[in-house]
Structures are given as C-alpha cells and as structure tokens.
Amino acid sequence: MKRCVFTGLLLFVWSSVTLGQDVLRVGAKHFNEGYILGEMVALLLEDGGFTVERRFNLGGTAVTFEALKGGAIDVYPEYTGTLSAEILGAPELTGVKAIDSVLQRLGLRISNSYGFNNTYALLMRPRQADSLAVRDIADLQKHASLQIGLSYEFLKRRDGWGPLASAYSLSQQPVGLEHGLAYQALREGRIDVTDAYSTDGEIGKYGLRLLTDNKHFFPMYEAVSFYRAGLPAKAKEQLRKLTGKITAAEMQALNAQALFEEKPFRTIAHDFLRAKQLIGPQADTPASRWADITRHVWDHLLLTGLALLAAVIVALPLGVVLYRVSYIAKVVLYLTGILQTIPSIALLALMIPLFGIGLVPAVIALFLYALLPILRNTVVGLMIVDPALKKVAAGIGLTPWNRLWLVELPLAMPSILTGMRTAAVINVGTATLAAFIGAGGLGEFIVTGLALNNTQLILQGAVPAAVLAVGIELLFELLEWWLVPRHLRRGRL
Template sequence: MRLLLFIILLWTSQWAAGVTDRDNTTITVGSKAFNEGYLLGELVAQKLESDGYNVERKLGLGKTVITYEALRYGDIDVYVEYTGTLAQAIFKLKNTPAFEQLSRLAKQHELQVLPSLGFNNTYALVMDKNKANKLGIKTIADLTKHPQLNFGLTHEFMKREDGWEKLAVHYQLNQQPVGIEHGLAYEAIQAGKIDITDAYSTDGDINKFNLLLLEDNDGYFPRYDAVPLVREDADQAMVTSLKELAGILDEATMQRLNGEVVNNDKTFAEVAHQFLVTKKYKKASEVELEGPWQQLPGNILQHLKLTLIALGAACLLGIPLSVYCYRNRTISRVVIYTTGLLQTIPSIALLALFIPLFGIGWLPAVVALFLYSLMPIVRSTTTALLTIDPVLKQVAVGMGLTHKEQLKKIYLPLALPAMFTGIKTAAVINIGTATLAAFIGAGGLGEPIVTGLALNDFQLVLYGAIPAALLAVVTELFFELVEIRYIPAHLRDQWK
C-alpha cells in the first residue's frame, strides 16, 4: 500500500508539473534518437524560442513508437516526422497518400501534419564505395548478383511495413540480414564486418565513411518528406510559428547540415543556430553551450536519483513480501517466478509500454527499474529464510519465542548477508539498465551514450559508459563497507 501511494504521489507531482508548464506556455520539443532527428528538434526548438516561447527539449527519444506515443499522450508538443513513416509505419497504409489525404487521416488520430520543411529524406541501402565499384554495383537490383554480401540492417527497418521484408520480395534479394544499431552500422562496414546497411539519403555520415547510396531503380521507397507533427489541440500561435519553416530546407542543405555536426565537431545547437541566422529567423549571437564535462555532474546526479528511488521502492516492497510469504512454499515460488518473469521483459520494450500509463521522463524509468530490482531482492531474501538450519528453528520454538520474535532475533539476522547481496545486485543492475532511460527523456548517463551513437562518436559514448561503470564499482565498494561495518564476520563468510 505504501508503495502504491508512493507511485501515485510521483505520478500526481509529474502531472501537476506538466499543467504548470502549459500554463506558462512552455512547449516541449521531442525528437527521435538519430543525428538528423536531434538537429531538426533543435532547429524547431530555437525557432520557437526566437518567437518568445519557453522551450523544454526532450530530444533523442528512441525509435518512432516512443516519440509518436509521447506526442499522442501529451508528453511532448511537437516533433518532426516523415510522411512515409507516418503513413506506413504508424498508420499501417500500403502506400503514402498525398499530403491532403495524409492530413485528413492524421485528424482522425487527433493530430495535425504541418507543411513540409522542404526535403525528402528517403530510405536507401548503402555500401562501401570502393567495394561497390570493384563489384560493379550501382543499384539495389545489382545486389541479386552478389548473394555472398552480408547485410546488417537496423531493427526498425527490418520490421517496418516499407522495410526489408517487402523490399527483399520486390527486388528478389535472398540475403539473410542481421539486426544492428544504426549508430554502429557504418563502423561495421568500415571494419568489413558487414557489407550493406540501410541509411537515410540525407545522412551526413555517407561522405564521411565513403559510402555509396544504391539507386532505388524501381522507385520502391516512398517519399519521406520531413513534417512537423503536433496534436490537433496544439497552441495555434505555435502552429503559425512552425508553419514559417515550410520549404526552408532541401536535400542538399539537410545533408550539409548533418555533415557539419558529424564531420566538423559542431553541436546540434550551433548548426541550427547558424542556419536560422542565415534565414533571418534569429540574430547572430553567441550560443551558450555546455560540453560533456559540464553536463556530467547533472547526468550523474540524475542517474543516482533514478537508481536510488527505484531501489528504495523495491526494498520497501520486496523484503516485506518475502518475509510474509516465505513459509508457504507455493506462494513463495509464485512470487519468485513472477519477479523473475519481469526480469525477462526487454527494458526498452517495457519503457515503451509504460508511456500510455506514465508518459515520458523519470517516472516510467523509475517504475521499470523498480520492477527489475524485485527479482534479486525477493529471491535472495526468500532463499535465505528458507535455508536457515532446521535445528535453529526448533531451538527457537523450544525457547518459547513467538514467530515475530523468531524473525527479529534469529531468522532476519541470519538472512541479512544474503538479503544484502540481493540489494547490492539490484543496485548494480539498475545502474546499467538506467542508461536506457535516456530513450524516454529521463536523462542520466544514457544521454551522452545515445547522442554518441547517433553521431557515431564513440568518445561521446565513453562520456556516459565510463562514469556508469565507475558508479557500479563505487556502489559495489560502498555495499562491501556497509557489510563490514554492520554484519558480523562469521555471517559474511557464510555467504561468500
């Protein structure tokens, strides 16, 4: 009951914060977690700021489903989507209709599709340019002559309505692709681990990695015009501001801007600012930027917040639940089985499923981490209580101790080392899993990791990965010190 009240309190506080933001006309801008998504999100955010809005950024929200659901449920107010994705991946159409028809369909989902930013970022297959020239490959159809080539495709592309399965049927491609994260695919091509991957035609990495865009000679891929997507009840002044961006970009310009981030070590904010200045939407001025080192303390604190709240809630529920039901082996097995089953749910899937219930941000991340923490705590506590020497139990009964007295004076002190091990394990698991919270706007050390993957910048990935690893080590040492301080040596040795 206390845990339920705790979650309701957190949820209510988040809802209240959201209401306050809207009252202050704060616009929340979202984006998907890839290079161009970040850049377009930053461009939209800065345009709104130049028109007097307070803007909160929730950039890098994972794949399409997470960003779209965040918009539907009001956790963000706008993000840039692509017409082909909207029609085929979201609305499940077999083709991409004209803009007017797509707009009418969006209204049925209580959404508005705003005019295109001006460029078509279609899907494409790419491979190393030198290898393509050597094999005489220029088009997707040419791949049928080279069944030995290894395909590494993004997981989303492999399952999309307009993705690999129908593309393979259309072009009669018999290769068996493996799934790979987009941010790792180009490095894999360069290292010779794969030969082909999917890409976006305006990707700034194409020139950097000397890749060839294979010609879609049958015109299989639909148009993917970039369009701001908002809810139907969106602030009309905001909509008017965003409509001013119609036609502002073409394919060549978008690829150049993406390339400035990827190849020239510029930030998304810098590139967006410079572009808006050239288009007279903003005045030239210094952009105040924070580097990874400046952001690191905040990321660490947010990471600790997510981990500690989830761990504390799991202890409050898991330990009393284990103590309550351990004597009934049937119930205890059900509890252990259920918590173990929760551990098998992929974390990114669980985060996506929580969006309708909790929105995006730290709350769904905490709930997910809480569920993942239960299994090691419940299993270790239950096992420790069940394996106490039967002779000691008989002695406790012979001494006339009540069940509560037996628990307090004998069973729990003997079980404490194992319980502590479960809590320590849950804490370390949480620290690693919490990096995925960045995909739903919860922050933490996952932010530089996700951004680094989007930019193929593995130095930026290390800004998040190394502190997370060190945090896990420090946590392990902290629990070791607590054990030494509060648990007698003979009990600690029993569980080594």
C-alpha cells in the same frame, strides 16, 4: 536516499503544476538528423516565448509516435513517407495535405515540408559497386553472396527490407546493426551494402554510391513537424517558419557538422536558424562537459535510487510473508523471475502506452527488474537461519514477531543485503536504456554516441555508469559492516 525521494516528489508536483502553462515538450528520434531538427523546433518555440522540455533520444518511430499520441510529447520532426507507410499503413497517401487530412481524425497534424526529401536508399563502396557492375537496387539480384547490414528499424518497417526484397526479388539475408555503426562496417569491408538516409553526412564524406531505386519503391520522405492538434496557435506559427527553409544539401552539411566537426546539436541548429534569420539573437550557451556529465549522473542516480527504494519497500515485507507462508513462495518467485526474462528495451517500450515516457515508466520498469533478487534473497536468507537458534528463541518465550525482528532478520541480513546489492548494480546498467524513452541518465551519452559513431561520447556515458556500479558495491560493503554482526561477516566475499 531521502534526497532522491524528495526530488522525485518535486518532479511529479512540478509536472502537475506546469500542465496548464506554456510548456511544450519536443521529442526527437535517436539519430543525428533527428537531434538537429529537434533542436531547431525547440529553439523556434523558445524564440516564441515558450518554455521547452527536450525529450530527445527516443527509440524508433513506434516509440516516438506512441509518445506523441499519448501526450507525453507535443511535437517532433517526422517524414511524410514514414507517416504514410509506417504509421498510417497507407503508402498510397502522398503529399502533406493528404496525410494531414487523415491525421486530423487522430487529433494530430503535420506542418508543411521543411524543404527537403530525406529518402531511404541502399549504398555501397564505389569501387566494389563498379567491379560488380551494380548501379541500381535491381542489380543486387545477380550477387546473392553480398553481405547486407541494415538498421534494426529498417529491417522491420513496412517500407523497409521485407517489402523492398519482395519488390526487387532479392534473396540476401541481411544482418541487423545500429545505423551509426553501419558506415564504419561498410568502410572496413565487414558488410557490402547498407541502408541510409539520403541526407546522411557520411555519404559525401566517404564518397559512397547510392543505388538507384528504379522501381520507385521508396516514397517521398519530406521532413515536417508532427504535432498534436491542440498545440497553441502561436506555436504553430513558429513551426511554419521552417517551411521550405532547408535544402537536402544544407541538411547533409548540417549532419556532417555533427559527425565530423563534433559540434553540439544545439549549436548547429542555432547557427543555422540565425543565418536564416528565423530566430532572434538569443545566446547559445550549452552546458560545460563536466556540468553536463554531473547532471546526467544525478538523473541516473535518481532513476536507480527511486526504483531500488520502491523495490525494497515492496520485496522485503513480501519476502517475510512468503517465508511465513512458504507454500506460495515458489509461485511468487516464479512470477517475479518471468519479469527478468523480458528484454529491457521491450519492457520499457511496453510501459509507454500505460505511463507515457520519461521518469515514471523508467522507474516502474527498473522496479520490476529489482524485485527478484531482493525477494529471493530475503526468502532464502530467512529459510537458512539455523533451526536450533529458532528453537532457542521460541524456548525463551519470544513471540513470533520478536523472533523475526531480533533473531531471524539479523541472521538473514547478509543474504538480504546481497540481494539489494545485486538489484542496485543491475539497475545501474539497465537504466542506461531508459534514454530510449526520454528518462535521461547516462544512457543519453551512449545512445547519442552510437548515432554518431563517437567512441568518446559512448565512454562519457559508460565510464561514469561503471564507476557508479563500483561505488554502489562499496556502499553496500559499508552497510554490511554497519548492519551485520562481525562474526557473521567473517569469511564473506
């Protein structure tokens, strides 16, 4: 635990020291094209002499934009249609120059287009589309029974399902699912229609049919670098190298490499940039699988360890106070219980405007989730100590402090340790979601695996997380054996 605290302090100190140095933080949203383009941006900046921190696997547009606006990242790949319709709420804005002029007022800028338009689209299986005579989105009006499955972000976007359904008078009620799983559901016939990006690698691989947007509802989604206006001039010069260098067909092929050849995103980006002679002959040396897993396990332990330590430091003494001042115990326990009802991903997202992204907001969120089990078990454990023993302790002249330290806390220790164990196991699972705000950990494997529909990658994060949970259970068994008197351990599970 001391090592966790020491490492955490080092991270904070290191972050403070490097603020004024040539360290740039590159973000990427959690889908395979975002990862590939994010790696291209990172490699170009590294080729220009900058040290780059990769903050990939960020949640949807809202999370990534808040991270950029708040200074948690310096640049990430975005699309003009998303910028105009979703971020600025001005779908009438078209073209890079018009969007860039508005963004300048927010202290943000965009580069020129990379060269391709990755528009939204709806798609179907060709055989079913032919049998129903569905060629364009308007034809869906005639088939209200079609099962539509859409990505969660598309369901809520201003340029997503709601306005699209209104524009085309569509009556279907879509279900939400992860974008990476939608293609499998479509091929297996569990859904009939889904949303897609026109450069998705699955479209050509599976021969799927893009429905024509004959009302031109979707704007142009030209890929650009979205960055803070204060980015160094040399960095902007490096980003300009991508202008007009990627065609839609090339991007679709790069996405297919990630999906079907299972190449690392860094390798795909590196090989493409080298082929275009956009970077020098830097070595592409991704970490070995075991080294990568070890690093993510350590990050996961750091997240959960810091959060648990902070929760113990706060909840244990607070539990003693509530035991002594019992009339406010229910109120405090009720308030901490409310924290448990907040969905994990929502709580993490709420942390971004306050604390940015990365380690700090993730630890704070996990700390809040760990409070209730430790606090409640501390209070309950102290309250159920045998009153006769309390009277005996008082009768032999022990002070209230001595009674607490020598009698009540030792007798309550089994309950207190159970609360700590519960909090630790909950945090191990919840910490996997911290990947959505760039905090690292084993959730990165799971999130990336979902984006690629790669079961092996998902298991690469899920199995170590499960092993960590079991290991924590065993660790607390040892702590209980060490701290709890033998007669109090008898018959306990």
